[in-house]
Every structure is written in structure tokens, then in C-alpha cells.
Amino acid sequence: VTDAATTGSGYGVLDDYKTLNTYSSNGTYYLYDVTKPMNGVIETFTARNGSSLPGYYSTDSNNSWTAYSQAADVDAHAYAGKVYDYYKNTHNRNSFDNNGATIRSTVHYGSNYNNAFWNGSQMVYGDGDGSTFTSLSGALDVVAHELTHAVTERTAGLQYQYQSGALNESFSDVFGYFLDPGDYLMGEDVYTPGISGDALRSLSNPSKYGQPEHMNNYVNTSSDNGGVHTNSGIPNKAAYNTISSIGKAKAEKIYYRALTVYLTPTSNFSYARAALLQSAADLYGSGSSTYNSVKAAWDAVGVY
Ligand SMILES: Cc1cccc(C(=O)O)c1OC(=O)C1CC1
Numbered sequence: 001v002t003d004a005a006t007t008g009s010g011y012g013v014l015d016d017y018k019t020l021n022t023y024s025s026n027g028t029y030y031l032y033d034v035t036k037p038m039n040g041v042i043e044t045f046t047a048r049n050g051s052s053l054p055g056y057y058s059t060d061s062n063n064s065w066t067a068y069s070q071a072a073d074v075d076a077h078a079y080a081g082k083v084y085d086y087y088k089n090t091h092n093r094n095s096f097d098n099n100g101a102t103i104r105s106t107v108h109y110g111s112n113y114n115n116a117f118w119n120g121s122q123m124v125y126g127d128g129d130g131s132t133f134t135s136l137s138g139a140l141d142v143v144a145h146e147l148t149h150a151v152t153e154r155t156a157g158l159q160y161q162y163q164s165g166a167l168n169e170s171f172s173d174v175f176g177y178f179l180d181p182g183d184y185l186m187g188e189d190v191y192t193p194g195i196s197g198d199a200l201r202s203l204s205n206p207s208k209y210g211q212p213e214h215m216n217n218y219v220n221t222s223s224d225n226g227g228v229h230t231n232s233g234i235p236n237k238a239a240y241n242t243i244s245s246i247g248k249a250k251a252e253k254i255y256y257r258a259l260t261v262y263l264t265p266t267s268n269f270s271y272a273r274a275a276l277l278q279s280a281a282d283l284y285g286s287g288s289s290t291y292n293s294v295k296a297a298w299d300a301v302g303v304y
């Protein structure tokens with residue numbers, strides 16, 4: 001029997017129909033996407049609600065991925081492909097290492113697990129407990145957030161603690177927005193399935209979900225690695241200010257350049273302001289309105 005790249009289809013977490021880049025071997029279909037340039041592979045596994053990684057390849061007998069139990073696998077796979085395409089088409093980056101590294105995801109991790117993470121080698125998604133979260137791979141902004149942790153790790157290397165950690169979190173949220181620009185919310189598609197209109201975080205109104213949005217309200221804490229998911233509200237608000245004044249197209253160029261050229265593992269908020277200003281100057285000129293908008297965005301959150 002010949003092995004071949006195939007096109008399957010199925011339903012995601014929100015019961016949304018989509019086609020899938022799959023692979024057939026010996027009569028079994030795999031969530032294994034070989035369509036990317038330079039042999040970049042995207043592959044999706046299931047932990048079968050255990051905690052060993054990567055677990056087992058997600059398979060199907062007829063390339064029609066329609067079971068409810070497959071929805072998380074379908075979205076993790078489809079959305080990883082979308083994030084790959086974004087970084088390649090918008091920033092000419094070939095996977096998170098810019099060298100065609102395989103993008104591996106595992107879904108159905110743990111039991112009622114309200115979490116998603118990049119573990120240094122792959123993306124991992126829980127199913128949620130059905131109250132706080134539904135399957136976390138069901139949101140494109142979440143998948144983009146997780147894969148951007150991998151990009152950050154391979155570029156700026158922002159240490160995951162205190163201000164550098166809050167920047168690490170913010171860049172993941174900001175690229176989550178760039179992939180899902182319909183709103184300034186994070187995780188809204190999978191957060192509290194029983195409640196509409198809420199989200200895990202908001203870039204436009206961080207304080208709506210308990211985050212500071214000005215340096216005067218920076219939270220000094222040792223929990224959550226120094227409050228990385230709390231203090232990210234400050235750079236997130238600066239990003240919202242930037243995007244709403246210069247637009248997505250310019251903002252994503254500036255943010256990508258700052259992340260890949262200027263930021264370092266120990267960069268703090270003030271250094272991030274400088275890196276974004278330098279990136280704006282490099283791309284649009286130091287006297288440009290774009291430069292001045294970035295400056296105003298960070299002035300407004302009290303970071304100089
Ligand atoms: C849900 C969750 C819990 C803990 C850490 C993360 C993390 O990846 O930092 C996480 O995922 C997110 O924040 C994504 C954006 C919704």
C-alpha cells in the first residue's frame with residue numbers, strides 16, 4: 001500500500017467544519033501535514049487523557065474526523081497549520097526555529113485540565129473541565145499564543161519571570177491577536193463555554209480581567225513566576241494603543257522585529273519600549289508618525 005499526503009475533513013471544538021492536511025499509510029489516516037515548504041512537518045498527537053508526551057498519533061480510519069472526541073485534535077492540527085502559515089507568509093519565518101522544525105501538538109492531556117503550554121519541545125492542550133474551559137486547542141488565539149512561546153524561546157529568550165516573563169506573555173498574547181484580529185480578547189472561544197461575552201484576558205481593557213494597565217499598578221508578587229500573567233496587562237495595553245493607532249500591518253512588523261532583533265532574555269518593560277521604538281525607526285523612520293504613535297502608546301502606560 002502506498003503512503004501519501006491526503007486531504008481529510010472534520011469538525012472542530014466549536015462544531016465548525018474544516019478540511020485537514022493528513023497522511024495515509026497502510027489504510028490508516030494520520031494528522032500529519034507534509035504540505036509546508038522545506039519539508040516542515042505539522043503533527044498532532046493525543047495523550048488519551050494521560051500525562052505522558054507526546055502520546056499517540058491521532059488517527060482515523062476513513063479521513064473523516066467527525067467524532068466529538070476528535071474535535072480537539074482537529075483544531076490543534078488545523079490551527080497549528082494556520083500559525084505556521086502566518087509566520088511564513090507575514091514574517092518569512094519557517095517554523096518556530098526558522099529552520100523548518102516539526103511542529104508537534106498533543107491534545108487530551110491530563111484530566112479536566114484547564115491549561116495549555118509549550119513544554120520546550122511541543123504544544124500541549126488540556127480538555128478543560130467544561131466549566132472554566134472547553135478544549136483549549138479550540139481557539140486560534142490560544143494556539144498562536146502557545147506557538148509564539150516557542151518563537152520567543154528561540155529568539156529573544158525572554159526569561160519567564162517578573163518583567164521579562166510578563167513581556168514573554170504579552171508577546172504571545174499580541175501574536176494571538178495578530179492571528180485572531182477580530183477582537184482584542186484572549187481565549188474567548190474556549191473560556192467559560194457556559195458564559196458568553198467573557199474572556200481570559202483583554203488587550204484593550206486588561207483591568208476588566210484583573211490585570212494592571214499602567215506601571216503605577218504593577219503587581220509585585222512572587223506567585224505565577226512574578227505575576228507574568230498579571231503584569232502582561234501593561235505591555236498588552238501598550239500593544240493595543242499601538243495597534244489601534246498605526247494598524248495591524250505596521251504593528252506586526254514592529255513587534256516581530258523587536259522580538260527577533262532587539263529583545264534579550266533579561267529585557268524589562270523599559271527596554272521593550274526602546275526595542276519597539278528602534279524597530280519603528282528602522283522600518284518607518286525615527287521622525288515618522290508611526291514612531292510617535294509607539295512612543296505615545298508606552299507613555300500612556302507609564303513606561304519610559
Ligand atoms: C490557559 C493557560 C494557563 C496557564 C498558562 C498559559 C500560557 O500559555 O501562558 C495558558 O494559556 C494561555 O494563557 C492562552 C492564551 C490562552
Ligand SMILES: [Ca+2]
Nearest residue numbers: 141180185186
Ligand atoms: Ca481573540
Ligand SMILES: [Zn+2]
Nearest residue numbers: 145149169172
Ligand atoms: Zn503563555
